[in-house]
Amino acid sequence: MRRFLVLLSLAALLLAPAAPALDRGGTRPIDRRVQAISRELRCPVCQNLSVWDSPSDVARTFRVRIRELAEQGRSDAQIRSFFVARYGDWILLEPPKRGIGLAVWLAPLAVLGAGGAIVFAAVARWRRRAAAAERLDPSVLAAARARLEALERELPPT
Amino acid sequence: MMRGLRITPLRAGLALAVTAGLVAGLGFGLSRDPRVLAPAVLDHPAPRFTLERLGGGRMTLPRAGRPLVVNFWASWCPPCRIEFPLLHEAWRRWGNRVQFAGVLYRNSASGARAFLVRMGDPPDGSYPNLIDPGSNTAIDFGVYGLPETFFIDRYGVIRAKVIGEISWSELEQNVGLIRR
Numbered sequence: 001m002r003r004f005l006v007l008l009s010l011a012a013l014l015l016a017p018a019a020p021a022l023d024r025g026g027t028r029p030i031d032r033r034v035q036a037i038s039r040e041l042r043c044p045v046c047q048n049l050s051v052w053d054s055p056s057d058v059a060r061t062f063r064v065r066i067r068e069l070a071e072q073g074r075s076d077a078q079i080r081s082f083f084v085a086r087y088g089d090w091i092l093l094e095p096p097k098r099g100i101g102l103a104v105w106l107a108p109l110a111v112l113g114a115g116g117a118i119v120f121a122a123v124a125r126w127r128r129r130a131a132a133a134e135r136l137d138p139s140v141l142a143a144a145r146a147r148l149e150a151l152e153r154e155l156p157p158t
Numbered sequence: 159m160m161r162g163l164r165i166t167p168l169r170a171g172l173a174l175a176v177t178a179g180l181v182a183g184l185g186f187g188l189s190r191d192p193r194v195l196a197p198a199v200l201d202h203p204a205p206r207f208t209l210e211r212l213g214g215g216r217m218t219l220p221r222a223g224r225p226l227v228v229n230f231w232a233s234w235c236p237p238c239r240i241e242f243p244l245l246h247e248a249w250r251r252w253g254n255r256v257q258f259a260g261v262l263y264r265n266s267a268s269g270a271r272a273f274l275v276r277m278g279d280p281p282d283g284s285y286p287n288l289i290d291p292g293s294n295t296a297i298d299f300g301v302y303g304l305p306e307t308f309f310i311d312r313y314g315v316i317r318a319k320v321i322g323e324i325s326w327s328e329l330e331q332n333v334g335l336i337r338r
Contacts, residue, residue, distance in 0.1 A: 044301075044303065045302065045303050058264075058293075061264075061292065061296075061297065062297070064292060084198070085198060085202075086198060086199060086297060086299070087198055087300045087302070088198035088300075
């Protein structure tokens with residue numbers, strides 16, 4: 001009997017993490033909306049965890065509030081701006097595409113563009129130089145070729 | 159033939175500009191006080207809330223024409239316990255002209271009550287402490303963590319917010335701001 005109880009509690013321990021938190025379960029459309037929105041919001045007390053991923057009490061409170069707002073018929077954008085109005089743009093995990101946030105989105109593109117321009121200019125210069133080499137004066141080329149042949153004649157036969 | 163590495167005034171200027179930009183960006187980011195991060199609710203009307211008092215009865219705040227100090231706290235939060243005597247002293251000094259209120263954040267009523275009794279300030283002995291089920295009022299105020307103290311002027315506008323343990327000078331300065 002005792003062994004059975006031990007086994008039972010072990011099984012309960014193993015199964016416990018598989019049980020979803022009440023506010024994160026469900027597959028109805030509203031559950032999916034709560035999940036999608038809470039993945040975009042930053043948990044205020046965590047290091048770069050979304051409200052969806054965080055196990056903290058505050059994040060759970062947020063998820064409950066998101067669900068309430070969704071049940072009241074607010075759109076996704078309205079729910080996002082509800083939290084932005086209270087916590088600022090900081091609450092969004094992805095910076096909004098305006099102001100300094102826009103710079104964050106555009107900076108990598110700008111750097112990529114600048115790098116591309118540098119590579120393009122370098123390649124163009126190499127090609128110009130190669131082309132210039134081909135346009136050598138024929139008399140200079142002939143003289144060089146004659147000098148090379150003379151040197152080869154001086155070499156001992158192998 | 160290392161033409162690519164030749165230093166020209168244009169290249170030197172570009173390198174300097176890029177370096178200066180990076181240093182300025184880093185300097186700006188590192189010198190900002192993270193305690194005043196994203197004060198989105200600042201200079202906005204404070205949300206109105208009606209909550210149950212720890213000592214019984216309901217209360218609606220802010221009241222028109224009366225400045226308000228709202229302190230979000232919990233008895234399990236050490237800096238909240240440390241700053242409590244300061245808030246109590248501020249209430250003793252300015253409570254006749256400024257409304258003070260505590261809002262409990264994820265705190266059991268019994269835990270908060272026990273702490274207040276231990277501090278010699280049983281519920282409603284000084285200023286009211288309100289129970290915020292579901293932390294809805296805290297979310298409306300954009301509370302990140304504990305403690306946070308909001309200073310609301312007589313027109314109901316949030317004029318200042320202090321994140322973390324408050325100092326006496328911060329209390330004095332911000333109460334002065336909302337008493338005007």
